[in-house]
Amino acid sequence: MLNRLTDALDFQAQALSLRSERQRLIASNIANADTPGYVAREMNFAQALRDATGAGTTTTMLAASQPGHIGANPGAHGGASFSTLSYAAPSQTNLDRNTVDMDRERASFADNTVKYEATLRFIGAQVKTTLSAITGQ
Amino acid sequence: MSMMNIFNVSGSAASAQSQRLNVVASNLANADTVAGPDGQAYKARQVTFQTQLMGANANDPTAAGVTVSTISEDQTAGRRVHDPKHPSADADGYVTYSNVNAVEEMVNMISASRSYQNNIEVMNTAKSLLLKTLQMG
Numbered sequence: 557m558l559n560r561l562t563d564a565l566d567f568q569a570q571a572l573s574l575r576s577e578r579q580r581l582i583a584s585n586i587a588n589a590d591t592p593g594y595v596a597r598e599m600n601f602a603q604a605l606r607d608a609t610g611a612g613t614t615t616t617m618l619a620a621s622q623p624g625h626i627g628a629n630p631g632a633h634g635g636a637s638f639s640t641l642s643y644a645a646p647s648q649t650n651l652d653r654n655t656v657d658m659d660r661e662r663a664s665f666a667d668n669t670v671k672y673e674a675t676l677r678f679i680g681a682q683v684k685t686t687l688s689a690i691t692g693q
Numbered sequence: 694m695s696m697m698n699i700f701n702v703s704g705s706a707a708s709a710q711s712q713r714l715n716v717v718a719s720n721l722a723n724a725d726t727v728a729g730p731d732g733q734a735y736k737a738r739q740v741t742f743q744t745q746l747m748g749a750n751a752n753d754p755t756a757a758g759v760t761v762s763t764i765s766e767d768q769t770a771g772r773r774v775h776d777p778k779h780p781s782a783d784a785d786g787y788v789t790y791s792n793v794n795a796v797e798e799m800v801n802m803i804s805a806s807r808s809y810q811n812n813i814e815v816m817n818t819a820k821s822l823l824l825k826t827l828q829m830g
Contacts, residue, residue, distance in 0.1 A: 572826075576696040577755060579822070583699045583815045584757035587706030590713075590808055591742040591759055599755075641754060658811070669818055676829055683829075 561686060568679045570608045574601065575672040581641070582665045585656050592652035596644040596661070604640040696826070698756045699819040701747050703812040705758035710809040712761050713740045717802045720793045727781045728771065728789035735791035737767040737798075767792055 578599045588594040646655035716738050728734040741763045748756035769792050777786030 573695070576822075579819065580695050580699050580702065581755040583702050583819065584755060586811055586815055587702050587759050588742075588744055588757055589811070590710070590804070591744050594744055594757075597754055662811075665815065665818070669822065672822055673825060676825055679829055 564686075565679060565682055567609055568675055568682065571605060572672070572675045572679065574599075574604050574608060575668060575675055577604075579665070579668050579672060582661055582668060585644075585661050586658070586665065589654070589656045589658055589661075592654060594654050594656065596646075596656045597641050598644045600640045600642060607640060695755075696819055696823055698748060700816060702756055702758045703816045703819070705745065705747070705760060707809055707812040707816075709740070709742055709759040709761050710805045710812065713742075713805045714802065714809070716740050716764065717798050717805060720798050721795065721802075723791050724793040724795050724798070726791050727779070734771040734789045735793070736771075737791065737793045738764050739767065740764050 578601060581597060581599055585596045588596075644655060644657070644660070647657050647660070720737050723735040726735045740761050742759050743762035745758045745760040746753065746756065747758045771792040772790040773787045774790060775786055776782055776788045779788045782788050
């Protein structure tokens, strides 16, 4: 019974964790805007969320046929697996081979900030809904 | 809590940019220094940035900070001005000034200060998101 209450929150929790991961990724890109040779990275958020929640396509699992085997579940370590990261295509070439596009990074950063706050509110509203169901009014 | 790492990432970038600003300041301060008795005038200095991974996992590309790898000296010859009455003039009556290019340094200064501001803004956003996360539910 109790896990049904928390299952509804689980999806949002995964999304929140991925959002904070993406926020850190964009912060890294902005931090390295002047580093020669740095290649900007992007996160495929939809794919990462699908991997983390196990929704949609079936994920490839390692068979744990022996007691010593460790089951590898992508996204189980609480973060985006590195396979969902890709290199950003540079829109303009740079003399020092740096591919950070500051306009795009700033836009992504603002976008991710708003969506992070949205996820926070979803969680808050869901908790409120559950609480009002418990108090039974 | 992957969001906490943003402070490390952006903080390292802000520190690297302030070091760059420091070098610009010393270059500009020495823009008009002349060669001493050894004939060696001040040489313009330049910082080189390098990416430094700072996540919990050593291969995690989503937490990429910045560090100053080297401070190199510009080896081009200094500006020579014919001024036989100058106390530092050589046998031919030429005075060697430092090889600082004031225009380049000003461009460097603006670039460093904008990048610094960017990183501070990233930290401010991350801070407000974290504070909102603490009030969740």
